[in-house]
Amino acid sequence: MLQANYEQIPLKDYAERAYLDYSMYVVLDRALPFVGDGLKPVQRRIVYAMSELGLAASAKPKKSARTVGDVIGKFHPHGDSACYEALVLMAQPFSYRYPLIDGQGNFGSPDDPKSFAAMRYTESKLTPIAEVLLAELGQGTVDWTPNFDGTLEEPSWLPSRLPHVLLNGSMGIAVGMATDIPPHNLREVASACIRLLDDPEATIADLCEHVQGPDYPTQAEIITPREDLQAIYKNGTGSVRVRAVYQQEEGQIVLTALPHQVSPSKILEQIAAQMRAKKLPMLEDLRDESDHENPIRLVLVPRSSRVDTEAMMQHLFATTDLEKSFRVNLNMIGLDGRPQVKDLKRILSEWLAFRTRTVTRRLEHRLSKVERRLHLLEGLRIAFLNLDEVIRIVRSEDEPKPVLIARFGLSEEQADYILETRLRQLARLEEMKINAEASALEKERAKIQALLKSPAKLKSLIKDEISADAAKFGDDRRSPLVRREVAQALDESALVPAEPVTVVLSQKGWIRAAKGHDIDPASLNYRDGDDLQGAVRARTTQQVAFVDSTGRSYSTPVHGLPSARGNGEPLTGRFSPAAGASFDTLIAADPDTRLVLVSNFGYGFVTRFETLTGRNKAGKHIITLNDGARILTPQISAEPASDRIVVATSEGHLLMFAVADLPELDKGKGNKLIEIPKAKLLAGEEYVVGAVVVPEGSGEVTLYAGQRKLTLRWADLMQYGGNRATRGGLLPRGLRRVERMEVGAAVR
Known part of the structure; x- marks a missing residue:
């Protein structure tokens, strides 16, 4: 019976282990950058593969398909489309602050970053700044690991001479965590590194004097206050708000810069949608005049010169992507191999530790080579001093190597080097060259040993190299830091x-x-x-x-x-x-307008129109109604202090009194307006048929009773004046069955 070649474990343990393994792979080998070189594995492999293909900045470009083929065939066994997309991203100047790849062909546009051509059509090579990542690769500065099939070796990281993790930033989603590192200005970051080297006790506030904030590839303004930016660098998380830049030309508004990763077509679409919905009455037209000379030029045409362009732009900033907030999450793989959200000082400190270790390994590697060369030159010098004896041994001995070692006290390496030396190198002139080379190497050895023994000198060397790279590759800040308030949308009624x-x-x-x-x-x-x-x-x-x-x-x-x-x-x-509820009445007015709300049971109060408004679909309780009561048409009171209210009942009783006699409430039943016998009220024999507001000293009221009507002017209405909650006066016979009443035009 064959023995089973498998392991039995509980499904729970297997699922847990498989999920954790996958999670760690996504975190460490796919989604998060390494603090040392600031690259994810796929980016690192692309850059390394291109360097191995000889695609330096000074070389001719090759088809991108060639690069992608090498990457996925040798180092990164994943999909070619995803690999190519990562390559394209590093070549887009509108995506990367300092592109690492020089792309020739269609590599997308700000309008549609993913509109790039297929990799068989495009060509690519490295940009000059990629030298910062690759220049020291062959100088013993990195550890090498086998590739996925063990046939080749690849670098575990690249020996970056600058903190690339901050220069181009990174975005990624792992399992249970994500990263959003914004790009920064090279000169500012280099200056902060030098400050930290000079003063290891420098605070984050001190470093923020150099690193003022993110620096995106576009010229859009960063409007986040400086103290909020410092809080981001202190906590490692937060958000940065970026706003488009515009200027006015001959009465038109011209947008010249958009926030990072915002496409012009999307902005036009968002504004056009508001125009179609009639929510931008102050805007007449919009055009896209972008071209090669002006990559971003969106023109907005106001309806007239009286339009408040500042208010309109504030509204557009608030309602479109012209103002956008970018999340910041400084999460990366540290030197200890673990993911962590780091503050600015921690990032720079770890990178400087990485850089110090890299420079130390580079110097040790070079020292080893110098000492080996000096060792060989020393053996060659011995051969020159005993040239005749060396020639005799070589000519007469069957095995000259052990004889040379025994005769002159040479090492095996020196003996091999002497035996491999060509005859023409034995000339007198060559001896002088050897002495000169040995002298130069001894000076270099002394210099390297001094650097390795002195932390101060080593730190000075690192500072000089950072300064040199900053001078060579640095540029001015693109994203201006302008403190502005967050834009607020205009009230809907204003639009x-x-x-x-x-x-x-x-x-x-x-x-x-x-x-x-x-x-x-x-x-x-x-x-x-x-x-x-x-x-x-x-x-x-x-x-x-x-x-x-x-x-x-x-x-x-x-x-x-x-x-x-x-x-x-x-x-x-x-x-x-x-x-079972029905809508009985309606009213429209401005929010501060005062209204008189009256029920047909003769109760009412004064309120503001805004108390009737709200966003609750279920409405809000305003007036308390007795069983069988209903609300009458609300009346507007322009001058509550002087206006009068005229109330009529179905039995012909009419009363006029001051609106000021009624209480002002947000809700409730109100006070009695006119006296109606309770028995008649409950039996439905008498009730209020109308209540209208008239201005003091003017206006008129028309009452309707069947085919008859009666118009009462101010002098007539004065006869029915009285105190609130009284019975009022009786209308003339024949007009006592009042059905409704209307208020006429008032002349103030």
Whole structure:
């Protein structure tokens, strides 16, 4: 019986181990950069493979497919499309602050970064700044590990001469963690490194004097306050807000720089969508005039010279990607091989430790080579001093090597070197060259040994090399740091043209808005079995409020109502009233406008229109109604201190008193307006048919009773003046069955 060649373990343990192994692979070998060279494995392998192909900055480029083939065939056995996309990203100047690859062909555009051509069409080579990563690779500075199939070796990291992890930044999503490292300016980062070398006790605030903030590839402004940026570098997390740059040219607004990774087409689409929705009445047109000379040039044309362009741009910043917030999460693989969110000082300190170790290994490697060469030259010098004897031994001995070693006290390496030396190198002139070379090497050895023995000299060498690279590859900051407040969107009413409309409510709760104030709501067409319930004159910049039969109020913007060309839409699609409730009345006004709310039971109070508005679909309780009571049409009181309210009952009683006698409430039942016998009120024999507000000293009220009507001017109304909650006066016989009342035009 064959023995089973497998291990039995619980499924739980297997799943846990497999998941952890996968998680660690994603974290360490795919998603997070290493603090030393700032690269993820795929990026490191691409750069190394290109250097092995001889694709230096001074060389001719080769097809990108050749590079990708080498990368996935030798070092990175994954998908070619993902590998090529990583290569393209390192070649896009709008994605990388300091591109590592010089791409020739279509490598995408800011409008569509993934519109790059296939790798069989494009060519690529390394940029000059890649030298910072590769120059010291063959000088004993890195550890080498076998590739995936053990046939080749690849570097575990690249010996970066600058903290590349901050220069180009990185983005990645691992398992349970992510990284978002923004790019920075090379000169600023180099200056901070030198400051930390000079003063190891420097604080993060000290380092932020050099590293002022991220430096994105675009010229968009960083508007995050300096103290917030310092908090990011202290905590390792936070967000940076970036805003587009614009200027005014001949009354037009020209956008010249957009935030990082924001495409012009998306901005145009976002603005156009608002224009189609009539939410940008102050903007007439927009154009894209971008070209090779002006990579970003978006032109916005205001409707007139009276438009407040500053307010409009603030609104666009708040509602589009013209102002964007970028997350910062300084998470990376440290020198200890573990992922960690690091502050600025920790990042620079670890990188300087990495750089110190790299330089030390480079010097030790060079010292080893110098000492080996000096050892060989010493053997060659002995051969010159005893040239005749060396020649005799070589000519006469069958095995000259052991004889030379025994005769002159040479090492095997020296003896081999002497035997391999050509005859022409035995000339007198060559001896002088050997002496000169040995002298130079001895000086170099002394210098290297002095550097290795003196931490101060080693630190000085690192500073000089950082300064040299900063001078060679550094440039000015692109993203200006400008402190500005976060943009706020304009109020929705400010974005709508103020046009007159008539809002019409039907008995079955259908709503619509007709343009103009000269509309006869009764003449509109209604659905079968439906008719006019109420109408109100409004403007598109206002809100309209509805009060239902339970005393709850609902509101919606006037400009969002459907056109009166059709039957409109049911209010139940916008609101959620209680079962069986109906919408009884409506009113539109400005928020501070005072209203008089009255029930047909003769109770009422004064309130502001804004108390009727809100975003709750279920509405808000406004007026308390007795069983059988209903609300009458709300009345606007322009001057509550002097206005009068005229109340009429179905039995012909009329009373006028001051609006100021009513309390101002946010909600409730209110106070009694006119006296009605309780028995008649409960039996439905007498109730309030109307209540209107008239200005003191002017205005008129018209009462309707069947086919009769009576118009009362101010002098007539004075006869019915009295105190609140009294019975009032009786109307003339024949007009006591009042059905409704209207207020006439007031002349102030």
